[in-house]
Amino acid sequence: MKAVLLAAGASSRMWPLATAKHKAFYEVCGKPLLLHTMENLAKSGVADQIILVDKRDSAAAKKAAAMAVGVTAEIVESCRHEGMGSELLGIKSNLPGKFVVASGHSVNAGDNYSSLKDIATSAAAFCAKQMSDVSDYGKVTFDPLGKVTSIEEKPKSPRAGFRIVSTYLLSKQFLSALEKQPAGHYSFEAALSELVAQGDVACVKVEGYQPTLKYPWQLLALKNFIMERALPDKPVIASGAQVDESAIISGRVYIAKGAKVMENAVIKGPAYVGEGAVVGTGALVRNYSCLESGAVAGFCTEVKNSLVSDSVHMHHCSVEDSIIGSNCRLAAFSVTANRRFDKENVKSDSKNGKKDTGLDFFGTVMAEGAWLGVNSSVMPGVKLGAGAGVMPNKIAYKDVLEGGKVE
Numbered sequence: 001m002k003a004v005l006l007a008a009g010a011s012s013r014m015w016p017l018a019t020a021k022h023k024a025f026y027e028v029c030g031k032p033l034l035l036h037t038m039e040n041l042a043k044s045g046v047a048d049q050i051i052l053v054d055k056r057d058s059a060a061a062k063k064a065a066a067m068a069v070g071v072t073a074e075i076v077e078s079c080r081h082e083g084m085g086s087e088l089l090g091i092k093s094n095l096p097g098k099f100v101v102a103s104g105h106s107v108n109a110g111d112n113y114s115s116l117k118d119i120a121t122s123a124a125a126f127c128a129k130q131m132s133d134v135s136d137y138g139k140v141t142f143d144p145l146g147k148v149t150s151i152e153e154k155p156k157s158p159r160a161g162f163r164i165v166s167t168y169l170l171s172k173q174f175l176s177a178l179e180k181q182p183a184g185h186y187s188f189e190a191a192l193s194e195l196v197a198q199g200d201v202a203c204v205k206v207e208g209y210q211p212t213l214k215y216p217w218q219l220l221a222l223k224n225f226i227m228e229r230a231l232p233d234k235p236v237i238a239s240g241a242q243v244d245e246s247a248i249i250s251g252r253v254y255i256a257k258g259a260k261v262m263e264n265a266v267i268k269g270p271a272y273v274g275e276g277a278v279v280g281t282g283a284l285v286r287n288y289s290c291l292e293s294g295a296v297a298g299f300c301t302e303v304k305n306s307l308v309s310d311s312v313h314m315h316h317c318s319v320e321d322s323i324i325g326s327n328c329r330l331a332a333f334s335v336t337a338n339r340r341f342d343k344e345n346v347k348s349d350s351k352n353g354k355k356d357t358g359l360d361f362f363g364t365v366m367a368e369g370a371w372l373g374v375n376s377s378v379m380p381g382v383k384l385g386a387g388a389g390v391m392p393n394k395i396a397y398k399d400v401l402e403g404g405k406v407e
Contacts (some may be wrong), residue, residue: 003038003101004033005052007051007052007053007061008053009212012351015385016367016399017219017325019385019402020368023105024407025061026219028290029254031207032060033213034061040111041071041109042068043070043110046110049073051076051104053078054078061073084101085181085186097171100167106211108210113368122200123200125202126165127206127210128162128203129160129204129210134161135155138139138154138163139151139164141161148201152188173200174195217359223290224305231269232253233252235249238257242260247267248265248267252269256272256273256275259273264282265282265284266283267279271290274291275294280297280299280301282299284301285302286303289303289306290308291308295313303320305320312324315331317330317331317334318334321336321361325366331371335376336364366378366388370390373389373390373394376393377389382398385401391407
């Protein structure tokens, strides 16, 4: 069996993330999401993989492929950008009679394939999950016997129902149907709908968390899912890490080689401290916090349920329920506010207006190189573009575009 992993194209709803690299290349627990996906597929017997990437991410994809255990990967640079269908037709000659297609961030794609392989007689098969709101997805409807009767992309009403999970088991028959469709962003979905009308599509209903990454705050849940799978049952300190004897470490914690945990620091798992990362004197890292390589949680910094990317520097600040991109700087007494006074869900601006994040605790998303000055704050759900910042003693009440400044 061969898999095609899609890690190319724009992800505009992920702003301020995914502008400098595809969303599949954000790292959690020391590995890009793409690598987690590749290895999960390999464990399910799908070791032969084609990785479709943008040219800018080709080097990163090759690095991931070199790290992947038990994987034989071919890196293909995308040049179409006209949707999934166009990408698949571009590599049609490389595909066998049956093949898996998954998003690069679908870190449980191998698990889903294991559910699909028993219904491989259909021209196309996929997983579906029941949700209260499927308006951002492809909605699947069934007849009383469980047979797929229709697929509707981004339905406006009713919102509740089953949505497609982005792991597919496809065939040459599907490619033939795809070739008949007019070129366009939704040719893949049109081909699926044609096969549904012919009664040649099967579906497996799945439960539990299924990775989705359409908006930046969804990276928090994906982080937690990966940490639940990747972290040890009790603290593990890798060889070469330095941990002061006064530090308190409890729960599911992994501290990588070259990391430093200083005097009176507290780490409460689940937590990950990456290679060369520093947890400073009196710092508190807790509740699903992930410090990637070279990140510094300096003196008396608190980090809770956050993804802190590589080379971030934080000093005496509070970062909660937030996503901090590479090379960000957070100065002393800066705060990412994460809770509304009325305890309602946090809303955040999107390309289609205010969006309910579904989270009652959500701080900020800071893209690469963003910064917070001394004693500055960011209100819940407010996001900072790459290189944007908040001057000392100022508060960001709305999103700040790339290179912008609150002053």
